[in-house]
Amino acid sequence: MPFRWLEDAPVSDAGFEAWGQTVEECFRSAGDALLALMVANPEAVRDLEERSVAVEHTDLELLLVRFLEELLYYKDAEQLLLRVRHCSISLDTEPLRATALLSGEKIDRDRHWLSADVKAVTLHRLSVRHEEDRWVATVVVDL
Amino acid sequence: MALPAVKGSELRKKCVQVGPATWEIPPDAKPGMRVPARIYATPELLAQMDDGVFEQITNVAMLPGIVERAFCMPDGHWGYGFPIGGMAAMDPDHGVISPGGIGFDINCGMRLVRTNLVYDEIREHIRTLVDALYRRVPAGVGAHGLLKLTDDEFAEVAVQGARWCVAHGYGWPEDLERTEEGGAISGADPSKVSRRALERGRTQVGTLGSGNHYLEIQIVKPEHIFDPAAAAIMGIDRPYQVVIMFHCGSRGFGHQIASDYVQQFAPLMEKKWGIVLPDRDLACAPFRSPEGQAYFAAMKCGINMSFANRQVILHRVREVFSEVFHRDPRELGLEMVYDVCHNTAKLEEHEVGGQRRKLLVHRKGATRAFAPGMTDVPAAYREIGQPVIIGGSMETGSYLLRGVPTGKQAFFTTAHGSGRTMSRHAAKKQFRGKELEQQLAARGIYVRSVSYGGLAEEAGAAYKNIDAVVAATTEAGLSLPVVRFTPVGNVKG
Numbered sequence: 011m012p013f014r015w016l017e018d019a020p021v022s023d024a025g026f027e028a029w030g031q032t033v034e035e036c037f038r039s040a041g042d043a044l045l046a047l048m049v050a051n052p053e054a055v056r057d058l059e060e061r062s063v064a065v066e067h068t069d070l071e072l073l074l075v076r077f078l079e080e081l082l083y084y085k086d087a088e089q090l091l092l093r094v095r096h097c098s099i100s101l102d103t104e105p106l107r108a109t110a111l112l113s114g115e116k117i118d119r120d121r122h123w124l125s126a127d128v129k130a131v132t133l134h135r136l137s138v139r140h141e142e143d144r145w146v147a148t149v150v151v152d153l
Numbered sequence: 154m155a156l157p158a159v160k161g162s163e164l165r166k167k168c169v170q171v172g173p174a175t176w177e178i179p180p181d182a183k184p185g186m187r188v189p190a191r192i193y194a195t196p197e198l199l200a201q202m203d204d205g206v207f208e209q210i211t212n213v214a215m216l217p218g219i220v221e222r223a224f225c226m227p228d229g230h231w232g233y234g235f236p237i238g239g240m241a242a243m244d245p246d247h248g249v250i251s252p253g254g255i256g257f258d259i260n261c262g263m264r265l266v267r268t269n270l271v272y273d274e275i276r277e278h279i280r281t282l283v284d285a286l287y288r289r290v291p292a293g294v295g296a297h298g299l300l301k302l303t304d305d306e307f308a309e310v311a312v313q314g315a316r317w318c319v320a321h322g323y324g325w326p327e328d329l330e331r332t333e334e335g336g337a338i339s340g341a342d343p344s345k346v347s348r349r350a351l352e353r354g355r356t357q358v359g360t361l362g363s364g365n366h367y368l369e370i371q372i373v374k375p376e377h378i379f380d381p382a383a384a385a386i387m388g389i390d391r392p393y394q395v396v397i398m399f400h401c402g403s404r405g406f407g408h409q410i411a412s413d414y415v416q417q418f419a420p421l422m423e424k425k426w427g428i429v430l431p432d433r434d435l436a437c438a439p440f441r442s443p444e445g446q447a448y449f450a451a452m453k454c455g456i457n458m459s460f461a462n463r464q465v466i467l468h469r470v471r472e473v474f475s476e477v478f479h480r481d482p483r484e485l486g487l488e489m490v491y492d493v494c495h496n497t498a499k500l501e502e503h504e505v506g507g508q509r510r511k512l513l514v515h516r517k518g519a520t521r522a523f524a525p526g527m528t529d530v531p532a533a534y535r536e537i538g539q540p541v542i543i544g545g546s547m548e549t550g551s552y553l554l555r556g557v558p559t560g561k562q563a564f565f566t567t568a569h570g571s572g573r574t575m576s577r578h579a580a581k582k583q584f585r586g587k588e589l590e591q592q593l594a595a596r597g598i599y600v601r602s603v604s605y606g607g608l609a610e611e612a613g614a615a616y617k618n619i620d621a622v623v624a625a626t627t628e629a630g631l632s633l634p635v636v637r638f639t640p641v642g643n644v645k646g
Contacts, residue, residue, distance in 0.1 A: 020232075021203065021231060022573050024577055024578065048295075050604070072416055072419075079412060082408075083353055083409075085295045087405075089297055125294070126294070127294040127646060130411060130412045132233050133433045134433075136433075152233065
């Protein structure tokens with residue numbers, strides 16, 4: 011798993027550090043972490059439906075927030091649990107832009123072991139950084 | 154220009170006791186503080202508070218326009234920007250509005266419903282009741298309600314709140330009289346809410362959510378009626394009486410409204426308004442600015458959606474009890490006691506330095522507790538003060554309190570719950586949901602949860618002692634206990 015839970019996340023909430031060799035992989039790992047917070051067996055989420063995402067922001071960290079919020083949006087508005095498939099991020103445009111193809115399926119309480127419903131992606135400890143040979147994001151979510 | 158940070162552990166040492174269960178950190182404790190920071194707690198509760206509380210409540214004391222003090226209630230713990238349990242009154246003309254002072258879950262709150270039933274009458278039906286409530290009040294990740302609303306209808310809900318529900322058959326007119334703001338705050342404007350927020354919330358009216366949100370069947374043990382006269386006025390009038398209490402908010406709708414405006418305010422604060430604060434989560438806007446007014450109008454939509462959410466849940470509770478007991482809900486006495494908000498900012502009139510002033514009162518994980526005689530207290534309760542509903546953990550119990558005149562010191566505000574002491578991560582490591590469910594069953598509490606992991610996170614031992622929190626509010630003169638409730642059935646997300 012290209013992410014780990016933050017042991018020192020705020021008492022009421024949860025957080026994770028997600029990484030990848032590229033910024034795209036890092037965003038995808040962050041999406042996987044968000045899914046794993048909500049479903050204890052994310053491997054059970056099948057690829058039955060596709061959605062796409064296109065978000066913009068001048069700030070890379072807030073771009074990640076917007077990106078993850080799209081996953082929360084589909085979870086609430088369409089009851090879809092989605093994984094990031096193909097992701098593309100342009101770091102040399104103004105504003106920065108992330109597009110992605112998502113795939114997953116409707117929530118099924120019999121097969122998906124639901125855990126915490128994520129309310130919001132917060133700005134607390136938020137960071138997206140390039141460290142030597144990888145990109146790392148730190149995200150804290152409100153539960 | 155960044156302000157030098159002062160550690161919470163240092164600020165904790167600067168707390169001076171200024172009254173019973175009342176502590177203050179003076180404004181010279183940290184550069185930038187405009188007013189003192191006051192924390193209500195017994196010495197034990199103060200010791201249990203995490204360092205973040207001290208850092209955050211002194212940050213709140215830096216906000217432009219803050220009046221008198223920043224306050225933290227005895228159930229205080231770390232939050233985003235403000236601590237949970239934080240409260241600040243702002244001068245509306247010179248002060249700011251901050252989503253971090255309200256919380257992501259706008260108008261998260263509590264509703265309490267009485268019945269004519271006593272424990273012996275429901276004992277055999279607890280499982281049936283809880284299972285039926287679990288089906289009719291959807292909970293957990295991505296839960297959507299049984300109410301199908303069009304975009305236009307949802308926009309009406311955002312303006313009319315619980316009034317919309319009652320007008321469409323989901324409740325009784327008298328429910329509105331017993332809801333803060335009559336179930337609909339004026340000035341809500343859905344045009345200030347993003348499309349994303351509207352779409353996240355549209356399917357969620359009548360759902361519980363997850364985390365610490367729950368719906369509980371509780372009983373009143375005779376030894377737990379502390380103020381029989383006030384209890385009787387609130388409809389709690391027999392030993393082992395059955396009540397229903399639930400805790401939830403504005404779901405994805407409110408969460409998205411808060412997120413949208415935090416992201417809008419954060420980059421503008423210094424650049425546009427010259428506001429420098431030590432924490433990005435304290436993002437705020439001058440209340441009178443177009444941005445501040447837009448958030449205020451959007452946030453009110455969140456308040457109204459939450460009132461509607463709890464109103465529809467009440468309707469489902471009545472349906473379930475009526476079906477299980479084959480009696481009309483009126484005959485069962487399923488009357489609302491009260492509905493309180495604990496995540497809002499509202500314009501209220503208060504006395505400051507001998508003068509009446511309009512203030513923008515932020516309460517985040519803090520409950521309004523108006524005193525006897527105040528005009529916004531429903532007529533039925535005007536003699537005894539506003540009812541305050543405080544939820545404990547699912548294991549320990551909950552309280553009904555009332556507002557008192559001495560609450561004036563904190564702009565008539567009290568605690569909202571017991572407050573966590575252990576992180577969700579740690580609780581999940583320490584407790585097992587399945588075992589907890591069995592232990593609770595052995596103690597006569599039947600629990601239905603969407604998630605065993607979620608159940609473990611809500612273990613009673615992860616929370617402060619609710620009795621201690623209530624005792625601290627009493628000692629400090631913020632509110633008085635009326636009744637304590639004991640859980641017998643619980644639905645959680």
